Amino acid sequence: MDAVHNQVFFPSTMQDLFASWNRFPDAVPFAGGVSFVRNRDDRYALTLPANILSLDGLSELQRITRTERYIEMGTMVRLNDIINLGKPIPPVFTRALNCIAGPELRSLATIGGNICYPARHLNATAPLIALDARYELRTALTSRWISAARFSSFSGPPAFNPQELLTRIRIPLEQWNxxxxxxxxxxxxxxxxxxxxxxxxxxxxxxxxxxxxxxxxxxxxxxxxxxxxxxxxxxxxxxxxxxxxxxxxxxxxxxxxxxxxxxxxxxxxxxxxxxxxxxx
Ligand SMILES: Cc1cc2nc3c(=O)[nH]c(=O)nc-3n(C[C@H](O)[C@H](O)[C@H](O)COP(=O)(O)OP(=O)(O)OC[C@H]3O[C@@H](n4cnc5c(N)ncnc54)[C@H](O)[C@@H]3O)c2cc1C
The missing domain is CATH 3.30.390.50 (CO dehydrogenase flavoprotein, C-terminal domain)
Structure with a gap:
């Protein structure tokens, strides 16, 4: 039987996520969902793709860990949660996130969604490149780390392979005076x-x-x-x-x-x- 379209998947493990993505290769990751709200004729409306992979249930994408040398966060961490971490976060990054819309939107929008926005580079991109951040990208079978500079190349959309998800961001904790x-x-x-x-x-x-x-x-x-x-x-x-x-x-x-x-x-x-x- 043909697979039904217009579906929302709520995987709770990465394995489930990639299994659904494999069945529906056109499915689109949905993080905070903010970018799916479009302004049309002066009214905001939700415009959704046919098949959606909600990232909300993936607890490993919500984690934040810290060592002496870097801070690492899952891509589902909300912008406000990063701002509220305070001191360990390089001030230039906090400032960039604080400039994004208002607190309500920042409590919905995620860092992964800001970095992966396909049409252009949003606020998080320049600081993460300057700070030498690295990104983890995963498919069902592979995992790789690339620099923020390579991921957000000169122009055009982010450098994804097919059915690849941005999963973690690692930011060096260096002192910038x-x-x-x-x-x-x-x-x-x-x-x-x-x-x-x-x-x-x-x-x-x-x-x-x-x-x-x-x-x-x-x-x-x-x-x-x-x-x-x-x-x-x-x-x-x-x-x-x-x-x-x-x-x-x-x-x-x-x-x-x-x-x-x-x-x-x-x-x-x-x-x-x-x-x-x-x-x-
Ligand atoms: C009114 C308004 C004002 C705004 N002002 C600003 C501003 O001033 N500065 C600014 O920087 N941004 C601004 N934004 C944009 C907003 O910050 C981003 O759209 C938001 O950060 C996206 O986060 P999200 O979690 O909602 O992502 P989503 O909308 O869920 O996803 C964004 C895109 O990334 C993809 N994606 C999400 N997560 C992943 C992942 N882990 N791996 C692969 N792909 C993924 C999605 O498929 C989608 O294409 C504004 C948005 C609105 C509505």
């Missing part, structure tokens, strides 16, 4: 010009030992060459070094087709302001 997060307009849902930018720096004994600048919106942008120009410099930074750093950024952005001219200008302004805070 200077961290800024900036959201340019609302990235959700249709604003193609939106995005967010992260500027984080590690300062040890008055030396800027590490710097990372990441933009994520329609595309992901990072220029390691310009970061290297300021890394190793004494604080306060010399304005000529910042000038050189900005020239590299300008040249780098000029080569890219996206984002648009206005967004490029806003990115440059923010990076320059952030760097000048470290000058005399």
């Amino acid at each position: 200077y961290s800024l997060f900036k959201r340019f307009s609302d990235p959700y849902p249709e604003d193609e010009t939106g995005g967010s930018l992260v500027f984080i720096a590690r300062i040890q004994k008055n030396i800027l030992t590490d710097l990372r600048v990441v933009f994520a919106g329609e595309t992901v942008i990072r220029d390691k060459n310009s970061e290297a120009v300021l890394s190793g410099k004494h604080l306060p930074l010399d304005r000529r070094d910042i000038g050189h750093f900005m020239e590299l950024w300008e040249a780098f952005l000029a080569e890219l087709n996206a984002p648009g001219v206005m967004m490029k200008a806003r990115i440059l302004n923010f990076i320059e302001e952030a760097a000048l805070e470290l000058a005399d």
Whole structure:
């Protein structure tokens, strides 16, 4: 007999989940479900795919563990629960999550759903790339860890294999003494010009030992060459070094087709302001 369509599966084990996915390869993972609420003619309505795999009953996706070196969380952890963890979470990540809608939505939306949103990169992406986070991806038969940078590639949807689920996120607990997060307009849902930018720096004994600048919106942008120009410099930074750093950024952005001219200008302004805070 042909399988019936329009079904919601509520697996309680990963084995059940992949068995259902195998039977219905078109089934779509459903985490908090926030992204299935669409604004049409100024009214919000739930638009659901034919077959849904609810992730709600998978207790292993709700876990949070911590070691001295990193914090690890299942992808069904809600945004508010991460914010409420407080101190161990790198401040730039907490700030990015706090900028997402209101507390009601953040208590429904999950970190996995934010990272996997297929149409564009949402708030969690830039900080997780900058912090060198790693993601666990599982299918019925395989498990692999990849960097956040590889998963949320330059543009296009996340790098999934067929019937692959994002299951865990591992964030290194390193000290970043200077961290800024900036959201340019609302990235959700249709604003193609939106995005967010992260500027984080590690300062040890008055030396800027590490710097990372990441933009994520329609595309992901990072220029390691310009970061290297300021890394190793004494604080306060010399304005000529910042000038050189900005020239590299300008040249780098000029080569890219996206984002648009206005967004490029806003990115440059923010990076320059952030760097000048470290000058005399
Ligand atoms: C009014 C409103 C305002 C918003 N404002 C912002 C904002 O300012 N910034 C921002 O970043 N976001 C914003 N969002 C988007 C919201 O943060 C994301 O849609 C949300 O984080 C998705 O989480 P979710 O748990 O509801 O995911 P879902 O909606 O359930 O899933 C999102 C997508 O990811 C897939 N998915 C989910 N989990 C997994 C997994 N573990 N493995 C594989 N695929 C998976 C789903 O199939 C789906 O395609 C807003 C949303 C609304 C409705």
